[in-house]
Amino acid sequence: MTINIDLFLHQCVDVYGLDEEMIEFVPKPHLALILCYPEPDELQLVMQSVYDDLAQKGASVPEDVFFMKQKIHNACGTFALLHAIAQNTDKLRVGQGSFAKWFEDAKKVGVEERSALLAASEEISRAHEASAKSGETDANPEKVEHHFVSYSNINGTLYEFDSSQSFPRACGPTSQDTLLRDAGIVVQEMVEKFGNCSFSALALIADS
Structure with a gap:
């Protein structure tokens, strides 16, 4: 998706595994991990219960986090x-x-209003539609539900960003150097609960 970011200096690259050996092949510095995985009903229920429990404990969107x-x-x-x-x-x-224009406007409104503001951006909407149609292979006619989340380091805390939820989930301590490894631990916990849960991942990287 093209939203006027200098992709010669910053790009998304494939992550072929989240163990230490495979992470070493991912160019640094690592800024974020984007995860795509099938979302069967049972996994959706488990993750929803995790977020529901956090909500009952008072979890919300931290002031220093954009969500x-x-x-x-x-x-x-x-x-x-x-x-x-x-x-x-x-x-x-x-x-x-x-993106820059939308982001500046989005920071001025609440969490619930930002999605509508995004939908109102014709340029970003066109970029999203073009990206969705630019696959190299034809879409499978069978309905396959996949879900995307991302992980970022915010002031030493690893956050999971799931846009189907109402707030980001704090997953523990991290750093820029250990971001992919720490996110990999979170992903592995998910995989262990559902042995047939495969995933693909991208890393957002920047020039060192």
């Missing part, structure tokens, strides 16, 4: 990418284009 709840159909991949970028604008050259 938005998805209200656009079939756009969790776009939201995962935008969440990854939004947490790292101090490290990315976001230019003066559609």
Whole structure:
């Protein structure tokens, strides 16, 4: 998706595994991890119960974290990418284009309003639609539900950004050097609960 970010200096690269050996192949510095996985009903229920428990304990959106709840159909991949970028604008050259304009406006409104503001951005909407249609293979006619989330380091805490929820989930301590490893531990916990839960991942990286 093209939203006026200097992709020659900052890009998403494939992550072929989240063990120590495979992480070493991912260029540094690591800014965020974007995860895509099938979302069977049982996994959805388990993750929802995790967030429900956190909500009962008073979890909310921290002041230093940018978060938005998805209200656009079939756009969790776009939201995962935008969440990854939004947490790292101090490290990315976001230019003066559609993303920069939307982001500045979005910071001024509440979590519930940001999705509508995104939908109102014609340029970003066109980029999302073009990206969705640009696959190299034809879509499988059978309905397969996949979900995207992202992980970022915010002041030493690893956060999971799931746009279907109402707040980001704090997953424990991390650093820029250990971001992928720490996110990998969180992902592995998910995989262990559901042995047939495969995933694919991208890392948002920047030039060192």
